[in-house]
Amino acid sequence: MKILNADQLKIVDQETIQNEGINSWELMERASSIVTTAIIDDYFDIIKELPIAIVCGKGNNGGDGLAIARQLMDSGYDVEVRLLKADRYTADNQLNQAKLENIQYFDLEDDLDLPLEGFLIDCLFGYGMSSALSDEWRGVIEQINDFQGRIISVDMPSGLMLDAVGNFEDNIVRASKVYTFQFPKLALLLPENSIFVGEFEVLDIGLDENSILKQGTSYRYVEAGMLDILLRSRSRYSHKGTFGHVAIIGGSLGKMGAVLMATKSALKSGCGLVTAYIPKCGYNVLQIGFPEAMVLLDSSEEKLVDFQIQDDFTAYGVGVGMGKDEETVRGFGIWLQSLAEDSKLVLDADALNIISENEHLLKYLPNNSILTPHPKELKRLIGEWENDLDKLEKAKAFSNENQLILVIKGANSAIVNPAGEVYFNSTGNPGMATGGMGDVLTGIISSLLAQGYNALDAAVLGVYIHGSAGDFAKDWVGETSLIASDLIDHLASAFMNLLNESE
Ligand SMILES: NC(=O)C1=CN([C@@H]2O[C@H](COP(=O)(O)OP(=O)(O)OC[C@H]3O[C@@H](n4cnc5c(N)ncnc54)[C@H](O)[C@@H]3O)[C@@H](O)[C@H]2O)[C@H](O)CC1
Numbered sequence: 001m002k003i004l005n006a007d008q009l010k011i012v013d014q015e016t017i018q019n020e021g022i023n024s025w026e027l028m029e030r031a032s033s034i035v036t037t038a039i040i041d042d043y044f045d046i047i048k049e050l051p052i053a054i055v056c057g058k059g060n061n062g063g064d065g066l067a068i069a070r071q072l073m074d075s076g077y078d079v080e081v082r083l084l085k086a087d088r089y090t091a092d093n094q095l096n097q098a099k100l101e102n103i104q105y106f107d108l109e110d111d112l113d114l115p116l117e118g119f120l121i122d123c124l125f126g127y128g129m130s131s132a133l134s135d136e137w138r139g140v141i142e143q144i145n146d147f148q149g150r151i152i153s154v155d156m157p158s159g160l161m162l163d164a165v166g167n168f169e170d171n172i173v174r175a176s177k178v179y180t181f182q183f184p185k186l187a188l189l190l191p192e193n194s195i196f197v198g199e200f201e202v203l204d205i206g207l208d209e210n211s212i213l214k215q216g217t218s219y220r221y222v223e224a225g226m227l228d229i230l231l232r233s234r235s236r237y238s239h240k241g242t243f244g245h246v247a248i249i250g251g252s253l254g255k256m257g258a259v260l261m262a263t264k265s266a267l268k269s270g271c272g273l274v275t276a277y278i279p280k281c282g283y284n285v286l287q288i289g290f291p292e293a294m295v296l297l298d299s300s301e302e303k304l305v306d307f308q309i310q311d312d313f314t315a316y317g318v319g320v321g322m323g324k325d326e327e328t329v330r331g332f333g334i335w336l337q338s339l340a341e342d343s344k345l346v347l348d349a350d351a352l353n354i355i356s357e358n359e360h361l362l363k364y365l366p367n368n369s370i371l372t373p374h375p376k377e378l379k380r381l382i383g384e385w386e387n388d389l390d391k392l393e394k395a396k397a398f399s400n401e402n403q404l405i406l407v408i409k410g411a412n413s414a415i416v417n418p419a420g421e422v423y424f425n426s427t428g429n430p431g432m433a434t435g436g437m438g439d440v441l442t443g444i445i446s447s448l449l450a451q452g453y454n455a456l457d458a459a460v461l462g463v464y465i466h467g468s469a470g471d472f473a474k475d476w477v478g479e480t481s482l483i484a485s486d487l488i489d490h491l492a493s494a495f496m497n498l499l500n501e502s503e
Pocket residue numbers: 009012013027028031057058059060061062063064090124125126127128129130131132133134154155156181182207
């Protein structure tokens with residue numbers, strides 16, 4: 001799914017109206033009724049009993065609010081409307097005012113006189129924000145944010161611009177839920193804005209497909225719809241050689257579990273064979289913990305030193321639980337230099353830390369190697385950033401300069417490729433912020449690489465599957481108790497779900 005900017009949204013809006021032969025009010029009515037239905041469906045058990053206040057601005061976001069108010073009132077809900085006093089309103093806003101009684105107008109210094117509980121639907125500003133709100137808006141925004149019930153924003157939390165980062169002092173609505181039209185917006189996906197965006201849902205309002213196709217963007221939101229084409233089904237004539245042989249390289253005394261989990265996840269994700277290359281102390285752990293894996297031993301007892309790994313593996317997942325001992329760093333560096341140019345690599349954890357502390361090693365990474373840093377590891381690689389947008393720019397530059405793929409882990413993990421494209425993931429949950437999750441991801445992506453997916457597809461698909469398995473696992477154990485092993489147990493559901501297989 002594309003992520004468009006405000007100018008592009010306006011164009012798609014206009015072209016939809018032209019091509020469908022409808023007027024702008026009809027499109028607004030359609031969009032608004034889709035929000036109204038979503039609100040009633042999502043909160044049907046409580047919304048009937050509680051007051052709903054809708055705060056509207058002078059533009060078309062306000063117009064949506066007025067339409068939603070009318071639609072909810074027609075269905076018998078208890079709705080109060082507050083509309084900003086203004087010299088001029090948009091035409092559709094005015095049309096909707098004329099269709100509504102009991103509008104209470106307010107000025108910026110007024111008390112909004114909001115109910116003490118229930119729902120507040122925020123329709124002050126949508127994608128039409130041209131700059132951050134000035135201080136004269138503080139009173140209104142504060143009253144909205146102090147509301148004790150649920151705050152629902154239509155299209156955007158008011159005050160947040162489509163492709164900007166807000167900070168704590170800004171005048172921005174803090175929504176518990178955002179219903180956004182047709183496309184996710186970049187600002188909704190940035191971790192720094194999470195305080196304004198409890199959760200968001202994209203509502204399809206049927207904008208013109210051809211017009212959308214014409215819009216260029218380097219930002220995309222990854223959903224099942226764009227992945228089921230990618231995921232290949234397995235031929236009846238395949239054998240284990242068809243799906244490649246993954247080497248998971250890592251482990252040190254006390255950190256063998258990381259290799260165990262990466263190895264398991266790799267095989268569970270469909271590669272034909274998996275070998276763990278580990279220090280001697282991990283032999284029993286691996287052989288007993290995961291009998292399906294093969295094991296190759298380093299000559300050292302407690303850490304990796306030799307890296308005597310033959311070069312005919314189809315893909316390598318390197319770094320999990322590996323440590324950064326001096327001898328490990330030396331062996332790792334020599335191994336990197338010995339790799340064939342077309343080797344397929346995933347680098348995680350200590351492999352990333354070693355590289356950020358020994359930058360000269362970057363040049364030995366085969367093109368399109370996949371790096372999977374969490375925020376701290378990313379900082380060590382690309383340096384400090386000012387905000388999330390700056391982080392993306394620095395990540396794009398790093399990816400391009402080194403011809404590598406970056407998987408920036410976090411909520412809505414972002415995959416950045418050398419061409420400067422960014423793919424935001426849509427699956428996963430906060431329960432996944434625990435140890436071992438990264439090891440599982442390394443296993444999944446290495447496995448997809450071994451099966452012949454190109455590096456970008458393997459990263460995008462792998463991150464999606466990882467989050468999806470986490471979501472299936474959450475349904476069983478909840479967020480609090482979710483651990484990486486649960487996620488491995490649900491990889492099957494994630495793959496089957498994408499392949500539309502039934503159990
Ligand atoms: N295709 C769709 O997605 C549809 C969206 N709809 C809704 O329309 C809004 C966008 O409407 P627009 O009138 O362009 O903008 P806003 O309502 O967000 O408000 C613009 C209003 O605000 C003024 N303004 C801008 N910046 C500031 C500022 N810093 N301080 C004060 N005032 C500011 C500006 O001058 C305008 O007057 C979209 O989000 C959807 O909700 C349609 O309903 C259907 C199709």
